[in-house]
Amino acid sequence: MGVQAKVLIIEDDPDTAEAMRITLEAQEHHVVMASDPTQGLETARKEKPDVIILDVMFGKKEESKGFDYAVKMRQDKTVAPIPILMITAVNIRHPGFNFSPDTDEEFLPVDDFIEKPAQPKELVQKVQNLLNMKTSTWKNWPHKGE
């Protein structure tokens, strides 16, 4: 199968995080966890994972902290080249929070999106794609591409 790699999951819901960990560990990936984005950024600096999985929402108030942290990661020299897979919980699109990968892809410095609840097969496939990519297309943020 694919390459064994180190994956960092930044997700505040412990059960969702656990389900993803098991899914990825079944692929023999090494999984590192962080429950909030601040801690996640620290861990990313220290552990230098191959892929980061970042939840878009944190906390009760559904703050879209994930957006801010995606940008922060791109501004960090060590973390910037790591591909990010963003978890979005926006199956039905919310008015006023018109997040949609089709349109926001252009300015959100992440490499792919996956909708919550993540289907294990899809998660594995998307992580694999990012592993193959090796370096984020956003490593020279705010410029996209090579």
Next chain:
Amino acid sequence: MREVPERYLPIKELSMRVQWLIRLRWIAIVCLFIVITTARYVVGLDLSELAFYVANMLLLASNLCYTLVHRHLIHSEMKNLNPANMNIFINFQISFDLILLTYLLHFSGGIENPFMLFYIFHMVIASILLSNRAAYMQACFAVGMFGCMVFFELSGFLSHHHIRGFIPLELMRQNRLYILGIFSAFTATLYVTVYMTTSIVNTLRKREGELETAIGRLETANTMLEHKDREKSRYVRTLSHDIKGSLTAIQSCLKVVLDGLVGAVASKPTDLIQRAERRSRRLLRFVEELLYLSTIRAENNFRKYELSFSDIAGSIRTEFEPVLAERNIDLTVVEHTEQAMINVDPDAFHQLLTQLLDNAVKYTPSGGIVRIELLRSIDHDGVVLTVADTGSGIADEDLPYIFEDFYQAESIINTETPSTGLGLSIVRQIVLMHEGKITVESKTGEGSIFRLTFPTIPNKMEV
């Protein structure tokens, strides 16, 4: 009962009344001119026409001045225009009109002239436009002036102008008691007129005030209701949010087990887990729709853009491709308008089409047809979108209720195709928020047609 205060009319109404008064005066000027000219040159009455023309010119000049003053007052001071100034202005106009009327009467027979009834009009106008006290003051002024004129004419201080050929008797020289009688009747008439008119006006004003208070109360109640409704929606949102988080976690965990990532599971537990997964997925969908509906109801912040219908239809088709293929349903998209652009919120419109198509596909048997059509409305002020299917249709008894929250037709409650009962509520809400209309025609066993009309004129606020 509320006391009617010594009141001024609202400034806007006062201003309108002044305009009305000025307009009436223009008519009076024209009529007066015609009457004088006819009386003097056609009928040949012995009038001192110069005095009349002078009065008419004065009336004309004064009305011109009033027009200018009024324009000045409303243009330069409207923001903080003092109603007292407007009242002084009206008082002046009525007083000056009374002076001119007395002057005209003096030159046309004084108390002998039946046109003295014209004082009554002025009293009515004063009672409507001015405060009660000011109306009585005007009555005093009229009686005073008329009285002075009669007295001075009687005493010979002023000459009496009897119009021969028009007034049969020269009362001045004949019966002073009768003159006193006329004058008394005149005075009483003026005061009674003011009394009656002000009473009626006061009652009307009081009613108006009560009505305004009632309207105010209704508006407050309405605002409170809207506020409560938003609060309720917010509550539902928070609640569904928490539920959604947990359901997502449940789903994720069950999926991991079902996908065999934690080792193989025997067939019986698998069956149960599958059931649990299906139910949690259904519940998740329900919560998501509830959340969406509450959000759009609580915050009407759609952003409308000009969108190409083909693009949206294209992306929807791509999304539905797998299920259409699986159920062997043919989807036709027809556009009758060249490159139809619609002014809608992209995500909401996507949501709307998804819900309608989802229903159409769900209730259409294999081999059926779903047809989406876009055409200009007959009166060309909007676009009509129809979504038609050859599905099971909606029973007549269900038809009136299908847009209600949580309503599920009897025929689908126990079927394999579960419904949240919120899809059409969402559709209706989105249509309403785009100032559109939605209607449905359906026949059991033949299919349904949903017809949506959207106005094409872009809402300027949304641009």
